[in-house]
Amino acid sequence: KDLWMNKISAYFSPYVHIAISEYGAERFQRSELFDAVEAYLSEDCAVRARKLKAEIGRGRKNIQISVDDSQEVSDTFRNVPLWWRTVKEKPSYNVISYHPGDEDRRFYKVVFHRSHRNMVVHKYLPHVLEAGREATAWNRQRRLFTNNPSHRWNSSGAIWSPVAFHHPATFDTLAMDPTDKETIKGELMAFKDRKEYYSKVGKAWKRGYLLFGPPGTGKSTMIAAMANYLEYDVYDLELTAVKNNTELRKLFIETTGKSIIVIEDIDCSVDLTGKRKDKKKAREKFNDNTKLPIEPNKDDDDDDTKLTLSGMLNFIDGLWSACGGERIIIFTTNNKDKLDPALIRPGRMDKHIEMSYCRYEAFKVLANNYLDITEHEFFELFGEIQQLLEEIDISPADVAEKLMPISTKKDAGACLEGLVVALKIAKQDAAVKVKEAANKSTEKEEALTPSEQRRIGEEEQKDDNAKDEASY
Numbered sequence: 001k002d003l004w005m006n007k008i009s010a011y012f013s014p015y016v017h018i019a020i021s022e023y024g025a026e027r028f029q030r031s032e033l034f035d036a037v038e039a040y041l042s043e044d045c046a047v048r049a050r051k052l053k054a055e056i057g058r059g060r061k062n063i064q065i066s067v068d069d070s071q072e073v074s075d076t077f078r079n080v081p082l083w084w085r086t087v088k089e090k091p092s093y094n095v096i097s098y099h100p101g102d103e104d105r106r107f108y109k110v111v112f113h114r115s116h117r118n119m120v121v122h123k124y125l126p127h128v129l130e131a132g133r134e135a136t137a138w139n140r141q142r143r144l145f146t147n148n149p150s151h152r153w154n155s156s157g158a159i160w161s162p163v164a165f166h167h168p169a170t171f172d173t174l175a176m177d178p179t180d181k182e183t184i185k186g187e188l189m190a191f192k193d194r195k196e197y198y199s200k201v202g203k204a205w206k207r208g209y210l211l212f213g214p215p216g217t218g219k220s221t222m223i224a225a226m227a228n229y230l231e232y233d234v235y236d237l238e239l240t241a242v243k244n245n246t247e248l249r250k251l252f253i254e255t256t257g258k259s260i261i262v263i264e265d266i267d268c269s270v271d272l273t274g275k276r277k278d279k280k281k282a283r284e285k286f287n288d289n290t291k292l293p294i295e296p297n298k299d300d301d302d303d304d305t306k307l308t309l310s311g312m313l314n315f316i317d318g319l320w321s322a323c324g325g326e327r328i329i330i331f332t333t334n335n336k337d338k339l340d341p342a343l344i345r346p347g348r349m350d351k352h353i354e355m356s357y358c359r360y361e362a363f364k365v366l367a368n369n370y371l372d373i374t375e376h377e378f379f380e381l382f383g384e385i386q387q388l389l390e391e392i393d394i395s396p397a398d399v400a401e402k403l404m405p406i407s408t409k410k411d412a413g414a415c416l417e418g419l420v421v422a423l424k425i426a427k428q429d430a431a432v433k434v435k436e437a438a439n440k441s442t443e444k445e446e447a448l449t450p451s452e453q454r455r456i457g458e459e460e461q462k463d464d465n466a467k468d469e470a471s472y
């Protein structure tokens, strides 16, 4: 009878509600709106709630105060009263939960008079989203995620494991060409602000970078600096733990917006180049499956048992990134030449950044970071170092090491002198090597018998003649 009454009163009730659930319709992705509502309610409305709960939220810096479950808080927006309520629901058992361990489904419900429906949908909810996003960005301890091997993805394990991200690197402390640095910073900021642009041109809101250069030149440091600059999370994707394309897709879908997805040493991680012959087949398969990732099926043929180049390309092209916010994808490598050109062609990777050996400009930044000194204070030593750095290839990591051990300003001179000595030794070594190489090649020539030498000479002569003829 009660139920019946409830139904009748609900029918005549002038109030309507909108529910916002923790996971989106697809249940593969945590709803950003839910997070925003949570943050909004704890920032702006918690003062008016009577039951609060305190917890140290997921990797956040501070104790997080939020509205307790099944509490109601009121809010007003443009003089319209609204009520928020948290709701927990046991899932129905014929639904197989993709997120194991999530026994309850959580919702936020906002209740309001139905005459305000348009206003709530078009004005109020966007306002909540905006304010909530701001609150999270401000509040939030950024996180570094690493992917778990898939055999641990079952009941207890998550796909990504987060730890707090505290890397001190910033663009200020990054030693590289100052103009390049400014360009990169400018582009990053532009990217961050260009949501409308990306949706207008129908591009997924993402950007790809390839960082290449010898070891110790600051590739990983650059990534940390970018993350700090943009205030993004970092997903460090270890490809060797990824078994096939399906897993790669799942990992990608589980990343949240405002994040940097990093694959370090892409050339060493996995042999992507050899699998190109599968490309066509694999592509057909992907076209079938563009809807949503599926559980790996035992009856699937071989394609999904491997991580293939085409899988990687789809990953980068963002076939599945339609679901959300801004993402940056970064590859690093020591040998750009070894990569399959398809992987790095322009349009896929928007920008290639070379991190190179330490030259004078970079050195000045390091000297300032490590010893807090400038060119004017140690004019002569700086001059000497400048010269040496033009002749010798040394990584910023090696230079930094020389500037480290004694770090008070008094000893700066000694440090610089140490660096000069090290550079000079390196220079000598390099010279010796060149000489040795030269000796070796002359030795080889001498090892040939005179007749052999003659033959080589004649052949070279012939070649030259042929070239001359060809050029006429």
Ligand SMILES: Nc1ncnc2c1ncn2[C@@H]1O[C@H](COP(=O)(O)OP(=O)(O)OP(=O)(O)O)[C@@H](O)[C@H]1O
Binding pocket: 173, 174, 175, 176, 213, 214, 215, 216, 217, 218, 219, 220, 221, 222, 334, 355, 362, 395, 396, 397, 398, 400
């Ligand atoms: N350009 C740089 N500016 C400031 N510090 C640097 C720079 N390059 C290297 N370093 C210092 O050297 C260390 C090693 O650098 P980093 O790990 O970024 O090199 P990498 O290019 O990622 O090398 P690998 O190719 O071996 O991964 C860092 O801890 C950092 O302190």
Ligand SMILES: [Mg+2]
Binding pocket: 219, 220, 221, 264
């Ligand atoms: Mg590195």
